[in-house]
Amino acid sequence: MLTLLQRPKESGLCLIRKLAWSPDGCYLAAVMFHRKSGEPFSSVLLWDLNTSADAELLETFPSRIMSLTFAAGGRFLATGVSHNAVQVWDLQNNLEVRHLPNEPLPERSTRDRGSVYVPPNASRVVAYHQSNVLISYCRNQWFRWNLEQPDSEDVHKTSTAINIESIVLTPDDKKLLFVTRDGAIRQCNNAEKPWRHQEVMNRSMQAERIILSRCGTSYAFAEGSQLLVGYLSKGMHGFKTLAGHKSFIYAATFGPDVNTIITGGQDGSTRIWNVEREQEVEQFDWGIGRVTAVEASPDGTIVAAGGDGDQNLVLWDLE
Numbered sequence: 001m002l003t004l005l006q007r008p009k010e011s012g013l014c015l016i017r018k019l020a021w022s023p024d025g026c027y028l029a030a031v032m033f034h035r036k037s038g039e040p041f042s043s044v045l046l047w048d049l050n051t052s053a054d055a056e057l058l059e060t061f062p063s064r065i066m067s068l069t070f071a072a073g074g075r076f077l078a079t080g081v082s083h084n085a086v087q088v089w090d091l092q093n094n095l096e097v098r099h100l101p102n103e104p105l106p107e108r109s110t111r112d113r114g115s116v117y118v119p120p121n122a123s124r125v126v127a128y129h130q131s132n133v134l135i136s137y138c139r140n141q142w143f144r145w146n147l148e149q150p151d152s153e154d155v156h157k158t159s160t161a162i163n164i165e166s167i168v169l170t171p172d173d174k175k176l177l178f179v180t181r182d183g184a185i186r187q188c189n190n191a192e193k194p195w196r197h198q199e200v201m202n203r204s205m206q207a208e209r210i211i212l213s214r215c216g217t218s219y220a221f222a223e224g225s226q227l228l229v230g231y232l233s234k235g236m237h238g239f240k241t242l243a244g245h246k247s248f249i250y251a252a253t254f255g256p257d258v259n260t261i262i263t264g265g266q267d268g269s270t271r272i273w274n275v276e277r278e279q280e281v282e283q284f285d286w287g288i289g290r291v292t293a294v295e296a297s298p299d300g301t302i303v304a305a306g307g308d309g310d311q312n313l314v315l316w317d318l319e
Helices: none
Strands: 003-004 015-022 025-038 039-048 056-061 064-071 077-083 085-090 113-119 124-127 135-137 140-144 151-156 162-167 175-180 184-189 197-202 218-224 226-231 240-241 249-254 261-266 269-275 279-284 291-296 302-309 312-316
Touching: 015 291, 039 064, 039 077, 039 124, 039 279, 056 077, 064 124, 064 261, 077 124, 077 135, 124 162, 175 249, 218 249, 226 249, 226 261, 261 291, 261 302, 279 291
Parallel strands: 249 291
Antiparallel strands: 003 312, 015 025, 015 302, 025 039, 039 056, 064 077, 077 085, 085 113, 124 135, 135 140, 140 151, 162 175, 175 184, 184 197, 218 226, 226 240, 249 261, 261 269, 269 279, 291 302, 302 312
């Protein structure tokens, strides 16, 4: 079954950069990058999949949104923004809270949803799977806090400067895995103080995002037109290579099991792969232009794909 989700008509020329599902699969959030009247800006959209195919516009920013994540219970939605701040929406309450220190923020539109601003210096965020704890990173500092206890901030400074592109947490919330701009994949023990980074692999690559399987044993990242799938237990050895896209792969997500991956790319195709056999299983062209984001639902059975065409976002059932 294929479903088209509608975006606001006044959004102009745009593309979907990030997608995130709520843990219960009832909500889908998207980051949309716009170029309207020559001025680029970003917005955060939210679809309630139980009630409507129309999006709710949560916020508009005059800057780039770097990351998007739901916290464990689905109550909180967080974005990391390029002006070194994190915004968190409380989707159950309409209260606005500022996390200390209370610093000036860029101009923003006023919406009904409550929000929590967490300055300073955060642009990459990831949420725990088992509690309402958020981790963010910027300017060589890790920030960790409980969203239900705003004064619970825990700060860790790194010994060396690192530029992080994306962060994921293992399902048990014990390990962080992240991609750095120098072409390395690193991990650290989430319980250690201070956090010590251990290099998983280092190779010349241009990966902007790393994905992790639901069981936490496999990871994947794109290198040009191919996707490499690795195993945490094997480090730099035993990679599977998924090749077939005609140009750059922009996005990827694991399906319902560790052996299924879905990719989207510059060639406008969305492809399903069998990892073990390193073979393409199926290919789709949904007419959404370049496929810039794909994300599977929490159970892996429904996939959302976003692009830069007139119809920006589609959902389809893998089964």
